[in-house]
Amino acid sequence: MRTIKIGLLGFGNVGSGAYALLNANLEDIQRKVGALVEVKRVVVRDTSKARPVAYDPALLTTDVEAVLGDPEIDVVCELIGGVDPAHEYVLRALRAGKQVVSANKELIAKEGESILREAQSHSCDFLFEGAVAGGIPIILPMKSSLAGNRVDQVKGIVNGTTNYILSKMTLEGAEYSDVLAEAQRLGYAEADPTSDVEGFDAQYKIAILSSIAFTSRVSVEDVYVEGITRVSQSDIRYARDLGYVIKLLAVGTRSGTDCVQVRVHPALIPQRHPLASVNDAFNAIFLRGDAVGDVMFYGRGAGMMPTGSAVVGDLIDTCRNLVHGCTGRIACTCYESRKVLPIDDLVTKYYLRISVSDCPGTLAAIAGVLGANGVSIESVRADAHDKAEAVWVTHAVREANMRAAIEQMEVLPEVYSVENWIRVEE
Amino acid sequence: MRTIKIGLLGFGNVGSGAYALLNANLEDIQRKVGALVEVKRVVVRDTSKARPVAYDPALLTTDVEAVLGDPEIDVVCELIGGVDPAHEYVLRALRAGKQVVSANKELIAKEGESILREAQSHSCDFLFEGAVAGGIPIILPMKSSLAGNRVDQVKGIVNGTTNYILSKMTLEGAEYSDVLAEAQRLGYAEADPTSDVEGFDAQYKIAILSSIAFTSRVSVEDVYVEGITRVSQSDIRYARDLGYVIKLLAVGTRSGTDCVQVRVHPALIPQRHPLASVNDAFNAIFLRGDAVGDVMFYGRGAGMMPTGSAVVGDLIDTCRNLVHGCTGRIACTCYESRKVLPIDDLVTKYYLRISVSDCPGTLAAIAGVLGANGVSIESVRADAHDKAEAVWVTHAVREANMRAAIEQMEVLPEVYSVENWIRVEE
Known part of the structure; x- marks a missing residue:
């Protein structure tokens, strides 16, 4: 049975969780994968820092080359967070033909395109289940x-x-x-x-x-x-x-x-x-x-062990690919280029809370501004507190219209202020 | 680009749904898979029956050999349901080196072991996401x-x-x-x-x-x-x-x-x-x-299109494996043999609804039986309806004790009948 060697970059919350879980359930994980699995090195900034899990201190190093430069390491787990230097490390790992697992949402959101292109050109896996919603399988x-x-x-x-x-x-x-x-x-x-x-x-x-x-x-x-x-x-x-x-x-x-x-x-x-x-x-x-x-x-959606669960799930996935010689099996799926619409084009209902003067004609004035901007009203309630408030719910309307109406409302003499307006999602 | 050819066994609700979905989103599915995908034959009992989806009548045949015996067909979708003859068809497909997708819960629950063993020995996929909870990804x-x-x-x-x-x-x-x-x-x-x-x-x-x-x-x-x-x-x-x-x-x-x-x-x-x-x-x-x-x-959890979604998800999975030469990538995971405990060993809380006589001492008699069997009481309420009912909730107790208590209760003169008892799952 072959041994798959893993290098961790980062040993904070998520890194410790993934490491602890891998070791706790190692026998089962190895049977599921069909190979032995071993964490060979862990790169940290400070080897003397206390960690929330038990580990062999000999694993720790401050030298990233001990992972990126070691041809024996098959999989790199990037768990340091942020774009810099994570981006460079991930690209280097992929260029060296290593598989990469990451839980770094910022990196993937900002640099996913270049990383997935690099992964694809080397037929490598780049997996990131832990980047969104912690342990929940969604990616x-x-x-x-x-x-x-x-x-x-x-x-x-x-x-x-x-x-x-x-x-x-x-x-x-x-x-x-x-x-x-x-x-x-x-x-x-x-x-x-x-x-x-x-x-x-x-x-x-x-x-x-x-x-x-x-x-x-x-x-x-x-x-x-x-x-x-x-x-x-x-x-x-x-x-x-x-x-x-x-x-x-x-x-x-x-x-x-x-x-x-x-x-x-x-x-x-x-x-x-x-x-x-x-x-x-x-x-x-x-x-x-x-x-x-x-x-x-x-x-x-977060936490050491739930996110660790997602990272170990990705490790299992890429280990299976290594065993079966099919890394890069799921290609990047961003093959379209859709236009992203501005928020002004949103069509939805709105909730509005407006602080108003208590004199006759106030509701009529507000309703007039809404109507003039094509905003129709589903409900309105006026409550007497310290200062009068009126709460409106509109029918679905384009956000551009809603914003124009609010701007005009704010200068009405009957309106003290538009306290808040929140979109309604049916 | 290679063409992956699929044979469907069965063209009822789920078969029609999977077929319609595959065709509706074919271009995207092919891009995700990295191959062309084509339904080559559909085996049915009655070629003249009306179907809820549009299809090419030339695809239909009553001859199962047109799928199982065709070396061009890479993937067999078993959607006929029941154990017989589905079991034999699935085994034959796997022995011929074909990948199999099924949504047949009865077959998998009863014959999963023999099927997964066969799949493993031919390094074939046997996937069954649609067998449990329709379109919900869970397997x-x-x-x-x-x-x-x-x-x-x-x-x-x-x-x-x-x-x-x-x-x-x-x-x-x-x-x-x-x-x-x-x-x-x-x-x-x-x-x-x-x-x-x-x-x-x-x-x-x-x-x-x-x-x-x-x-x-x-x-x-x-x-x-x-x-x-x-x-x-x-x-x-x-x-x-x-x-x-x-x-x-x-x-x-x-x-x-x-x-x-x-x-x-x-x-x-x-x-x-x-x-x-x-x-x-x-x-x-x-x-x-x-x-x-x-x-x-x-x-x-059911329905033509939700279950069709699960079947097509499995098809995408096995097509990717065919493209990357890694069918059989996820082996059968039943490698342990755990003992299954009888229901008598369950420990849980119980809800009991008992129809009782309205005379003094009734609750005491029931409480006595419960106590004698080691069942302690969390709450009791006695309501006056046409005939008096008492509703009890116990603390967690072994089911064997609960069953003994109920048997003894049923012969108490104060108890007309134990109307129902239901487990409480916290």
Whole structure:
């Protein structure tokens, strides 16, 4: 039986998890693969740092050449994160004919094209199940089990931190800033939470999912992005009264035969939608195919062991390919070039919360602006609080019209301010 | 570019669906596979029968040799159902070095071992994603993406007919027999509904899922099975009051290092469990792995196009293997032989609905029998209806004890009858 040798680049959270899992279930993994599997070297920045798992200290090195330059190493696991120097390391590994597994969403979202081209030209595997939604199998099912479908939409809750915050706001009635502070204390949110709360993490992930779903490269800049920092407890409560919950959604939609639209933003979704009950740090991805209809994949979207599970799944896949001499078996599927539509072309319903003066004619003035911009109204409710608020839900309309209406509304004398407006995803 | 030729055995619902999907998305499928793909012959019993899809009549033949005996045919799709003659056809195809795709749950549950052995000895693929839960990707994710995990439990709602019936009973308050009659009128249930309502369909599916999850063959007879025919509207209502819903669950559980337990029966599950909101004809499979934690896969568990999607996914997989010369790439994973525990060894909570006399001492008599058998009580409620009913929920206890207690209860003078008892799955 041959021995497949693995080199790890990075031994942080995910690297430690993958390493621990590989060793814990080694005998089963070797039987499934049909070969012996061994981690030969682990490249780290600091060999003296404490790690959360048991390991042989002789494996550790600070010299990346000990992996990239060792012809005995068949598979490189890139788990250092970020574009630089991960991009260069991955390209070098592929050029040396090594298989590569990565869980680096930023690298794949930004440099997936050049990496997959390099992999293809060397008939090598470049696998990245761990880059999106942690342990949830979604990349392989899309590339294989569901590959007979024309995918019309892929959408999901792909960021655990923001889902934790919005779940707490919904279930416990707390305000955004209080929940964020608590999440930071508990380690669920970073000291600098920007990447999560501004939606950038979800932006990378939906760029990757959409590229696969629509067989066409979607670059990070193509994704419209809006975070959750403006969602208030008022919005959560009004949404509930209207039969919705608010989630940070990442959505990719096919539009006509040659366009797609890809976006990340908070959205009102119906309480009965399967995504509505995905709470806390869980993730879920919902996909609509022309044959399969609606399918959903649910699980832990982050963490040492769930992401480790995805990395080890990819290792098993590439080891099987090595045993059967068929690395590079699943080619890059981005063979189309679809146009990405701007957010102005989105057609959806909107929720609007407006702080208004309490005098006669206020609702008429707002309704007049909406009507003049072609926005028709599904419902309106005016509540008397400290200052009067009116909450409107529109029928589906083009976003350009909605934005024009909001701009005009903000200068109406009857309107103090448009407090928030959120897209409604039916 | 080479042409891969496919022969279909059977052109019913699933066969037509797979054929229609393959043709609808042929260009994309060929790009993903890296080869031309063509259905060369379709074997049917009756060439004159009307089919729900457009097709070239010249493809149809009643002669199975036109597929099995044609050396040009690379892949055989077995979609005729049942064991006989499907088993023989599949073995013959594999012996001729052809790849086989099947959606035949009964065949795989009963004869999977002999078929996978034959496939392995010819380095052929035998793929069967469509056999369990229609279009939901579950077999490939278990064999690949999640293969690094030790799976501790796999459970699910895998029969659409019974889930439709129980959902209607829950959401609309109807009685079992009325909903069944309606389901039969609408075509959601067969004229003879035995296989669905007695749990036999789910029995095949959980035998397959457990065999993969626990890397050990679970035969159909190993699966304890109980259908939904005794679930009444009373049970549904009491369950709701207690915070549960009733679902037909198929459950496989690892027990210690070398045993498993596999069962199909109605169960009370907490209203907040992700499986609780899986309604109508939808299916879902919930899996717990040592690294990934809880994951769930949700979608349409049956139907021409969803099951067609799974069959075409398998076709894409085996076509890629043909192109790369690596058929038989994923070997049979049943390499262990775990003991299957009898249902008496199950340890769980129970819900009991007992029709009792209204005289003093009744509850004490029942509690006495429970206590004498080591069954402790979590809650009890006695309701006054036409005849008095008492509903008990026990703490977790061995099923053998529960059965002994019920037998003794049934002869108590204070007990008219034990109307129903249902396992509670937390």
